[in-house]
Each structure stands twice: as structure tokens, then as C-alpha cells.
Amino acid sequence: xxxxxxxxxxxxxxxxxxxxxxxxxxxxxxxxxxxxxxxxxxxxxxxxxxxxxxxxxxxxxxxxxxxxxxxxxxxxxxxxxxxxxxxxxxxxxxxxxxxxxxxxxxxxxxxxxxxxxxxxxxxxxxxxxxxxxxxxxxxxxxxxxxxxxxxxxxxxxx
Amino acid sequence: xxxxxxxxxxxxxxxxxxxxxxxxxxxxxxxxxxxxxxxxxxxxxxxxxxxxxxxxxxxxxxxxxxxxxxxxxxxxxxxxxxxxxxxxxxxxxxxxxxxxxxxxxxxxxxxxxxxxxxxxxxxxxxxxxxxxxxxxxxxxxxxxxxxxxxxxxxxxxxxxxxxxxxxxxxxxxxxxxxxxxxxxxxxxxxxxxxxxxxxxxxxxxxxxxxxxxxxxxxxxxxxxxxxxxxxxxxxxxxxxxxxxxxxxxxxxxxxxxxxxxxxxxxxxxxxxxxxxxxxxxxxxxxxxxxxxxxxxxxxxxxxxxxxxxxxxxxxxxxxxxxxxxxxxxxxxxxxxxxxxxxxxxxxxxxxxxxxxxxxxxxxxxxxxxxxxxxxxxxxxxxxxxxxxxxxxxxxxxxxxxxxxxxxxxxxxxxxxxxxxxxxxxxxxxxxxxxxxxxxxxxxxxxxxxxxxxxxxxxxx
Numbered sequence: 001x002x003x004x005x006x007x008x009x010x011x012x013x014x015x016x017x018x019x020x021x022x023x024x025x026x027x028x029x030x031x032x033x034x035x036x037x038x039x040x041x042x043x044x045x046x047x048x049x050x051x052x053x054x055x056x057x058x059x060x061x062x063x064x065x066x067x068x069x070x071x072x073x074x075x076x077x078x079x080x081x082x083x084x085x086x087x088x089x090x091x092x093x094x095x096x097x098x099x100x101x102x103x104x105x106x107x108x109x110x111x112x113x114x115x116x117x118x119x120x121x122x123x124x125x126x127x128x129x130x131x132x133x134x135x136x137x138x139x140x141x142x143x144x145x146x147x148x149x150x151x152x153x154x155x156x157x158x
Numbered sequence: 159x160x161x162x163x164x165x166x167x168x169x170x171x172x173x174x175x176x177x178x179x180x181x182x183x184x185x186x187x188x189x190x191x192x193x194x195x196x197x198x199x200x201x202x203x204x205x206x207x208x209x210x211x212x213x214x215x216x217x218x219x220x221x222x223x224x225x226x227x228x229x230x231x232x233x234x235x236x237x238x239x240x241x242x243x244x245x246x247x248x249x250x251x252x253x254x255x256x257x258x259x260x261x262x263x264x265x266x267x268x269x270x271x272x273x274x275x276x277x278x279x280x281x282x283x284x285x286x287x288x289x290x291x292x293x294x295x296x297x298x299x300x301x302x303x304x305x306x307x308x309x310x311x312x313x314x315x316x317x318x319x320x321x322x323x324x325x326x327x328x329x330x331x332x333x334x335x336x337x338x339x340x341x342x343x344x345x346x347x348x349x350x351x352x353x354x355x356x357x358x359x360x361x362x363x364x365x366x367x368x369x370x371x372x373x374x375x376x377x378x379x380x381x382x383x384x385x386x387x388x389x390x391x392x393x394x395x396x397x398x399x400x401x402x403x404x405x406x407x408x409x410x411x412x413x414x415x416x417x418x419x420x421x422x423x424x425x426x427x428x429x430x431x432x433x434x435x436x437x438x439x440x441x442x443x444x445x446x447x448x449x450x451x452x453x454x455x456x457x458x459x460x461x462x463x464x465x466x467x468x469x470x471x472x473x474x475x476x477x478x479x480x481x482x483x484x485x486x487x488x489x490x491x492x493x494x495x496x497x498x499x500x501x502x503x504x505x506x507x508x509x510x511x512x513x514x515x516x517x518x519x520x521x522x523x524x525x526x527x528x529x530x531x532x533x534x535x536x537x538x539x540x541x542x543x544x545x546x547x548x549x550x551x552x553x554x555x556x557x558x559x560x561x562x563x564x565x566x567x568x569x570x571x572x573x574x575x576x577x578x579x580x581x582x583x584x585x586x587x588x589x590x591x592x593x594x595x596x597x598x599x600x601x602x603x604x605x606x607x608x609x610x611x612x613x614x615x616x617x618x
Contacts, residue, residue, distance in 0.1 A: 080599055090563070092556040094599050098606065099552045124575030128553035 007082060009073035015114045016072075016134025020065040022110060028058030074132050079154065081121070081147065083130045095130050098154035099123045103144050107137065119143060188254030197313040198242030200288045200295075251311060256329060258298065258309055272309040276300050277330040279462055280323045281432035284316070289429065294319035298326070299462070327418055327433065343416040346496055349424075349483050353455070354408060357484035360449045363400045370394050408483035415496065422481065437609070438462050440550045440574040441581065442497055444490055444543040451541070458482035458490045460497070461579045494545070501545055502526040504535040511565050512585035525583040529601055532572055534581040544581040548598070548605035550574045556595045558588075570594050 032054040039047035067087045075082045084092040100121050107117040111133075117140040121130040135143065249262040258272045281297040288294060294316045298309035314322065358364060374390045409426035419435040441461040450456060459480045481497075482490055494501055504524035513520040518538040525534040532551075535543040555571040562568055568591035573580040583594060 079603055088560050090558045092595065094554040094556075094595065096553070096599065096603065096606075123552040123573070125552035125573035125579065126577040127555070127571065127573040127580055129555070130553070 007075045007077070009075050009084070012069065012072050012132060012134030013116060013136050013139075015116055015136075017066060017069045019110055019114060019116060019134065020069060021062060024058055024062050024065060028054060028061075032058075069134070072133065076146075081130065083132060085131075091129075093128065093130050095121055095123060095128055096154070097147065097150040099128075100147060100151040103147055103151075105140050105144050112137075117141075121147065188252060190250045190252045193246060193249055193251070193311065194293055194313050194315060195246055196291055196293060198245050200285060200291065200293055200313045202238075202242070253326075253329070258326070260309060260311065270309060272298055272300060274326060274329045277326065278438050279432055279434055280326050280330070281430060282319050282323055283431075284425075284429045286427040288313055289427075292316050296323060296326075323433075324418075327435070330435075343414045343421065345412065345414050346420075347411070347413040347482055347485065347489055347493055349408065349411040349485065351409060354411075354484055355405065357450065357455060358401055358405050358408075361404070361447065363397060363404065367394075367397045367401060370397050408480060411480070411483050413481050413493070420481075420497075422479075424483075434460065434462055439497060439547070440576060441547075441579050442494065442545045444494070444541075444545075446541040446543075448539040450484070454486055455484050456482070456487055456490050457484055458493055461574065461576050498531055498545055498547070500528075501531050502528045502533050504533050504543060508585045509567070509587050512567055515561050515565055515567060516585055519584075523584050525581075525586075530605060532581055532583075532598070534572075534583045536582055536584050546572050546574050546581040548602045549609040551598070551602045554595065554598050554602070556591060558591075568592075570598070572598070 032051045035050035035054050036047040039050040064087070068085070071085055071087050071090070073084045079098075080094050080096040082092065082094050084090070101124055102122050104120040104122070105117050106120070111117060115137050116134050117137045118131060118133040119135055119140050120132075122128070132140075132143075244264055245262070248264045249260070251258065251260045253259075253274075256274050258274060259269065260272075261267065261269045277298050277300060279299045281299070283295045283297055284293070285295070292315060293313035295310065295312035296314060296319050298311075300309070311319075311322075313319075359367070370390060370393055374387055374394065377386050377390070378384060406426045406428065407430075408424055411422070411424040414421045414423075416433070419433045419438075421431070421433050423429065423431045439460050439462060443459045443461070445457040445459065446455075447457075457480055462479065481493060485493075503526050505526045506524055508516075508520065508523035512523060516523065519536055522535050522537050522541045525532070527533060527548075529548070531545050531547055533543060533545045535541060551572050552575055553573045555573065556568060557571065558568040562585065566588040567585045568588050569585060570583045570591050571580045572583070583591075586594065
């Protein structure tokens with residue numbers, strides 16, 4: 001019997017938080033400027049108020065995303081991979097290596113510029129959701145090959 | 159089992175075989191075959207009929223059909239005929255080395271290879287038009303849920319389709335010997351037409367029909383003129399069509415246990431025959447809607463990996479898999495015993511505080527399990543009980559929402575292959591959920607390796 005609470009969790013790279021921060025900034029700053037410009041039509045105070053509110057919302061989102069990034073974790077066990085995530089709704093998935101159908105490694109432009117990648121595992125079930133964001137590219141490639149090899153040795157028919 | 163495939167053209171290609179009376183054993187020799195010449199019309203089916211109706215309608219509406227318009231109609235008809243002929247001409251299929259290959263397309267060639275060892279099920283489908291012409295369509299279901307990977311041979315002659323189906327099934331599972339239809343098969347269930355009619359009326363679409371009928375009646379009554387019915391007509395037509403489709407699809411559902419699996423036949427106008435191979439069932443679901451429970455009726459559905467290619471009517475594929483469209487509890491029980499011998503029952507109810515999180519579905523929340531199956535029931539007004547063989551579990555998910563955390567509850571989902579095929583053990587005590595999450599992966603692995611051993615033993 002294995003107890004999921006006694007698992008050594010591996011975490012995504014701390015750079016993932018930077019990716020999320022850049023994303024939030026990219027969303028907040030233009031929105032704040034646009035809000036200020038629109039609000040200025042009414043009065044200068046309204047414009048400043050809207051801008052401050054948007055920036056505050058951005059800061060809150062940043063705090064929330066920091067917690068979310070901290071909540072991501074994955075663990076390679078002997079026969080399966082465990083992925084956990086989520087702050088408000090906490091999720092934990094267990095995917096046996098033998099059930100993996102294929103593995104995707106993707107990287108958006110921002111992730112790529114920081115040398116990160118997202119790994120995603122697919123099984124025959126559409127609901128299985130196992131995504132590990134913010135892995136360093138080399139680590140992601142290594143993990144992919146390792147998982148593929150494990151999947152091969154433990155593969156089971158449908 | 160003679161299987162002539164006389165549908166090939168006298169050959170621009172030397173490998174095209176066209177001699178009639180070829181035995182089915184020679185189908186795997188790698189020679190190319192063509193479909194039945196009439197198949198484009200059957201495939202076009204509804205579109206072709208609606209086109210004809212539109213053409214007739216247009217010419218009927220024109221009071222004085224000018225000669226030019228008749229020429230236009232004939233030209234359209236000619237283009238359709240030529241397109242059909244070309245599509246027939248460029249479509250060929252072949253079985254070689256355990257792979258079914260279907261080549262089609264004139265400008266954009268499409269060559270599809272289906273490894274027969276991956277085939278989950280082979281179905282024979284006949285639309286109404288195909289039945290009139292004595293044709294049938296073969297559908298091969300491949301795991302993965304992606305329709306681009308499933309195969310379709312439309313259409314062959316009925317007898318050829320049956321023979322080819324047995325042949326493909328034999329190739330798909332090396333240990334399976336094709337058995338002639340009728341031998342050693344035992345009927346498990348046959349739906350009663352009258353009960354099916356009543357049950358279809360008592361579903362959600364039936365309720366919609368009632369609402370539409372009442373609304374129409376009221377409008378006519380209040381306005382006092384029959385003309386006000388007009389806006390309701392499209393809705394009414396849609397509702398009637400939905401009811402008809404369900405009735406048509408599930409009419410005469412017959413389930414037999416044969417040596418090559420469980421045979422399922424159904425349909426009033428369009429008939430479908432499919433075989434579910436042993437060990438291919440991903441999940442079994444028992445559905446008990448509110449009104450049906452009053453009559454003691456229920457519905458038993460099975461999930462089989464693989465998608466049917468059916469662009470014309472995607473909802474039908476899902477519905478066709480009801481082994482029991484409507485039946486009594488006793489019938490469902492005996493069918494379950496056949497599909498999953500020794501299945502457990504959902505005997506462990508959710509803790510009472512789950513009532514705060516799920517007030518409407520609390521009374522149905524329960525689960526049970528042994529070392530082979532897990533069963534979980536849930537649902538608000540319609541009770542759904544899902545059995546999943548541990549051997550088929552693809553992944554296990556543990557989810558805890560904010561409200562659940564406050565009540566220290568959690569849900570564990572067991573996913574089987576397919577879209578939205580899972581047994582959800584909903585709202586358990588946190589400690590119990592963690593225990594389930596800790597135990598199930600090991601149990602599932604044990605079940606998998608046992609299944610693999612059995613398969614190896616069976617093949618040897």
C-alpha cells in the first residue's frame with residue numbers, strides 16, 4: 001500500500017513564476033492605461049481610481065498565481081506518475097506509465113525565451129489530465145524520454 | 159461462406175481481381191477490391207434525397223418550366239452522377255499483412271491503414287436506402303476516440319459485409335475462430351416494442367414534446383386561429399424527429415451471447431449489427447431516470463473503446479450502445495451478471511455531512527468495489543451507477559473543491575478510455591478518499607497484470 005501523502009514531490013522551475021508574472025504584467029499594464037484614458041473622460045480622479053483598481057487586481061492575481069505555481073508538483077513513483085495542482089480546487093492525478101499513449105512537450109514564445117517547456121501526458125481517457133508546466137527544456141526532454149521508456153516496458157492493452 | 163466480390167471494374171489495374179466466387183480466405187491475399195457501384199448513392203443518402211426534393215420543388219414551383227431549366231436540372235443530376243462514379247472509381251480497399259487499407263480521393267489522395275489487431279469492434283450498419291438496395295456498411299472501431307483513425311467500408315453487398323466482418327474479426331483476434339451465425343448463440347435480451355415506445359415518450363425529449371404540444375394547443379385556443387401554429391412547427395418537427403430517431407435506433411434491440419463476443423442488433427429502418435469482443439468493455443452504466451423508476455425500468459449502457467465514424471448523426475453512435483434501451487431491473491441484473499460476473503454493488507454510502515455539499519444527489523451517493531471492479535453511483539433525479547473494471551482504469555484523479563475542503567470531503571474519479579467515461583466516487587470522507595487513492599493504483603495494476611497473464615495463457 002502506498003500513501004500518497006508520503007511522496008517526495010518535485011516542483012516546476014521557479015522561472016515559471018516569472019513567466020506568470022510577465023503574463024500578468026502584460027495583461028494589467030495596458031488594461032490600466034486604457035482604463036485610465038477612458039476614466040479621464042469623466043474626471044481625472046476617476047481615471048486614476050480605475051488605474052489603481054486594475055493594478056491592485058493585477059497584484060492580487062499575482063499573489064494567487066504564486067500560490068498556484070507553488071501548488072504544482074509531480075512525483076515519479078515505481079509504476080505511476082502523480083501530478084498535483086490547484087489551490088482553490090485541489091487535484092491529484094495518478095497515471096500508470098503503462099497507460100500513457102503519447103507525451104507532448106510544448107513551449108510558447110515566452111516559455112521558450114526563459115528555457116522552459118510544458119509536458120503533457122495523454123492516455124486513452126480524455127479526462128486524464130496530467131500537465132506539468134514550467135519544466136526546464138532539458139529536464140522536460142529527459143522526463144519525456146524516461147516516461148516513454150517506462151511506458152514501453154509497462155504498456156498494457158486497452 | 160462464399161464471398162464473391164464482383165464489384166470491381168474490369169480493371170485498369172492488373173491487381174484488381176474481379177472473379178466472382180472467391181472464398182473469404184483469399185481476402186487477405188493483398189488484392190485490391192472496390193466497393194459496390196451503388197455505394198455513393200447510399201453514402202450520399204439524405205443529402206441526395208434532399209437534393210432531389212429541392213430540384214423537384216424548384217421545378218414544381220416554376221409554373222412554366224422553361225426548357226433551359228430542365229437542362230439545368232439535368233446538368234446538376236449529371237454532375238452528381240459523375241461525381242458519384244468518380245468517387246466509386248478511386249476508392250479501393252485491400253487486406254494485406256493484417257492491415258486493412260482503404261485508398262480514396264481523386265485530387266487529394268487519402269490512404270488509410272487500419273492495423274486489424276487494434277480493431278475493437280466491427281459493425282454492420284444498414285441505412286434505409288441501403289436495405290432497399292441490399293447493401294450494408296462495415297464500420298471498424300479503433301481505440302482512441304479519434305474518428306480519423308476509424309475505418310469505414312461503405313457499401314458492400316449485405317452477404318459480403320457479413321462474411322467480411324467475420325473474416326476481419328478472425329484476423330483481429332488470432333485466437334478467435336469465426337463462428338457461423340446462429341450456432342452456440344444464446345439470446346440475452348430483447349426489448350419490448352411497446353415498452354420502448356412508452357419509455358421514449360417518458361424521457362426528456364418526450365417531456366419536451368408534451369410542452370410543445372401544450373404550448374401549441376394553448377396558442378391556438380387563445381388566438382382562435384390555426385395560423386398561429388406556424389412558429390411552433392420547426393420546434394415540433396425537431397422534437398418528433400428526436401423521438402423518432404431514438405425509437406428507430408433502439409427498436410428491436412436484441413443482445414445475444416456468441417462465441418466471438420456479445421452481439422447487438424437494433425433498428426427499425428436503419429439497422430445496426432455490432433459485436434462487442436470479450437474484454438473490450440470499458441464501463442457499464444445503469445441509468446434510472448425519475449419517471450422510469452416508478453415503473454421499475456432502467457437502461458443499461460456499455461462503453462467500448464473506439465469511435466464510430468458517423469458524420470451524419472453523431473449522437474446516434476452514443477445511443478446505439480445501450481444493451482438494454484429499457485428493461486426491468488431483473489433483466490438489467492442478469493445482463494450485468496453476464497457482462498461482469500460477480501460484480502460488486504454500491505454498498506458504502508457517503509458520510510451524512512455530504513448532504514450539505516450535494517443536497518439533491520446525496521441519497522444516491524455510494525460506492526463499492528472488489529479486486530476486479532469498482533462501482534459508484536451518483537445523480538440528482540436520474541440515478542447513474544457505473545461499473546468500471548479495474549483492469550481498464552486509465553488514470554485516477556482526486557479532486558477537492560473549496561466547499562468539500564471545509565466539510566473534509568473529496569471525490570475520486572476513475573477514468574476509462576473514451577470521452578467522459580469515468581466512475582466518480584463522489585464526496586467521500588477525506589481520509590477514506592486518500593485511502594482509496596492509495597489503494598486503487600495497486601489494485602488496478604494487479605488486475606492489469608492478471609489480465610495480461612490470462613491473455614497470454616489464452617493465446618498459448
